[in-house]
Amino acid sequence: MAVTFYDLGSAAGLKKLDDYLLTRSYITGYQASKDDITVHTGLSKAPSAEYVNVSRWYNHIEALLRISGVAGEGSGIIVEGSASISKGAVATPPAGDSKASAAADEDDDDDVDLFGEETEEEKKAAEERAAAVKATGKKKESGKSSVLLDVKPWDDETDMKKLEEAVRSVQMEELHWGASKLAPVGYGIKKLQIMLTIVDDLVSVDNLIEEHLLQEPINEHVQSCDIVAFNKI
Incomplete structure (x- = not known):
């Protein structure tokens, strides 16, 4: 229903x-x-x-x-x-051909920030993607994916700073951690929402969660970890 x-x-x-x-x-x-x-x-x-x-x-x-x-x-x-x-409301917006449309696209790229603060690296990456779209008229997949994870602690006494440090301690050659923020869950508990970028053929998000984020010593802080969004870039 x-x-x-x-x-x-x-x-x-x-x-x-x-x-x-x-x-x-x-x-x-x-x-x-x-x-x-x-x-x-x-x-x-x-x-x-x-x-x-x-x-x-x-x-x-x-x-x-x-x-x-x-x-x-x-x-x-x-x-x-x-x-x-x-x-039409849900389709991917087409790249504009006019100068006005291009300028609007660039302004939109500057405004995009899921977590309230866009880094210079993210701005540069957005500008490069926009330039590639204008040059080819078509956005090509890079073989990479952008992932948003929800990482939940055991209780309201969990040190969220240490939790984030533990999560970011997982390092792989083709894994890059991005912006993060704390979001309320309820009853005084907050969860960590964190972005990451992976190379699809080299890093599995499921493996990252099961073999790293839910294993010792990180699981001393982390109760669960869920994939919220997974997008090709």
């Missing part, structure tokens, strides 16, 4: 959505889908910062839409009073 959200423009509707997103990164499943677009469209404006989980989710979907669009089908979500989502 499809989940239904009502009155997303009201405090009660936003509170229900905020509670729903407390333990979820997306509306349904483990990747952005049409369900996220449906709910995103149902919001007339960016949610207030007091709705922590909705704001985190909304900003992430906004970033995805600017970067590459959302293609997942989803499970079917109903937002009372919202318009249906057309295929």
